[in-house]
Amino acid sequence: MNPTKVRNMDEFARLSGVSRPTLSKYFNDPNSVRPSSRARIEQALEQYDFRPNLYAMNQNRRLTKTVGIVVPYLADPFFAEIARNIEQRIIEAGYRPALYSAHGRPDLEVDILDGLRSLKPAGVLLAPLGRASVKSEIESFCRDVPTVLFDSNIEGMGAAFIGSDNASFVNQTVDYLVRSGSPPCFFEMKNPANPNANKRRLAYLRRMEELGFQPHVISVDGTGWAFEEIGRKGGLDVLERKALPTNTVLCSNDRLAIGFLSACCESSVRVGIGPDCDLRVASHDDHPFSRFTCPPLTTAAHDYEAVSERAVRTLFELIESGGKLDERLEVLYPARLILRGSA
The missing domain is CATH 3.40.50.2300 (Response regulator)
Incomplete structure (x- = not known):
């Protein structure tokens, strides 16, 4: 036996070459894994000084x-x-x-x-x-x-x-938008349902100030989780009032951005990066539908x-x-x- 003490399941997984989930299945029921995996695990158990935490496993049972x-x-x-x-x-x-x-x-x-x-x-x-x-x-x-x-x-x-x-999301989008065009305003709900929205607003304010630009936050009415409709209604209002201080809009999240894009379409405002476009729009999250909007949405993605x-x-x-x-x-x-x- 190798005298090196193996401290935990992750270390044993690395040494044995067997995935962590497969090891958990084996220690709960050896017959639940394939014979080849079971043989590799048992060979590693003979080679290394490792035993699972029996107290914890018994407790779980x-x-x-x-x-x-x-x-x-x-x-x-x-x-x-x-x-x-x-x-x-x-x-x-x-x-x-x-x-x-x-x-x-x-x-x-x-x-x-x-x-x-x-x-x-x-x-x-x-x-x-x-x-x-x-x-x-x-x-x-x-x-x-x-x-x-x-x-x-x-x-x-x-x-x-x-x-x-959340700071990583905002720093990346703000930096890119500033490099490629006018500095963005920040489009959000007044009373966001998700606390990450507040962190993103604070990150936007901080990053704009670090870069030497005046931040502009546009907070629209709406509560709850119907973000698309809140973004659409808020977008229609600010577009009708011509309340955007810049031609670049950074939305707090992709669902709000999808609603804002809908408002742009209804208002005949062209979004994109071409010379005939009126606004640029970016956002955060990489919502599963964000690649299918028109135009497809620039965003910062979760891992x-x-x-x-x-x-x-x-x-x-x-x-x-x-x-x-x-x-x-x-x-x-x-x-x-x-x-x-x-x-």
Whole structure:
């Protein structure tokens, strides 16, 4: 046997050449993996000094094989896409995903967490509403159930937060728009449903000031999650009033931008980068439909794969450690600028 002590499942996965989900399946049920994978794992167990955390695994067997996934609004294609990525990884690890949507309602978010408690899940991946969440209920739930937050952070709650770096989104779009044309104004909702919108506004203000430009924030009326309609109505209003201070518009998110593009079409305002165009429009998120707008939308994209993979991996590390990490973990992934015809 190699005398080197293997500290955890991730290290053993690297040494054995077997994926982390396959190892989890093996240690729960050796017959659940292919014979070739089982042989490789057992050979590595003979070679290296590694044994899984039996306490944590036994504890999990007294619970269910369920992993809860809670999102603010499943009809939002961003949450549908990241939930799809997370579900696939949970299934590959031999667990059962249970997906819930709070539909933007704090009371329903609390009810979902109470219901999950009674199911005794192995762990939960939670994208909270944020400012609208009942923070005392979130804090209590995270004490009782191994929980990793994603997308929206609530400081100090959950064992970890995995998400996207909102400053990275805005810095990349602002820098590109300034290099390629006039500085952008920022188009947003007055009362955004998602707390990431506030971080993006602050990042816009900071970056414009760093570059020596006057920032202009246009906040339109609207509440809830009907972002496209809010963007359309707000866009029609500012276009009719000729209230845009620049011919470059940076939207807080792609769903607002889709509504704004609709308003431009209705108002016969041509969007794009050609000499006959009136406005440039860019945004954030890489919404699944953003490539199909007219013109296709320039945007800063989430790294869906990285966020979902790290969130699931961190949750399984938390489960294996008995429900606690040495310290609260925060991981932010940068955006990737995607240039299309709108800007």
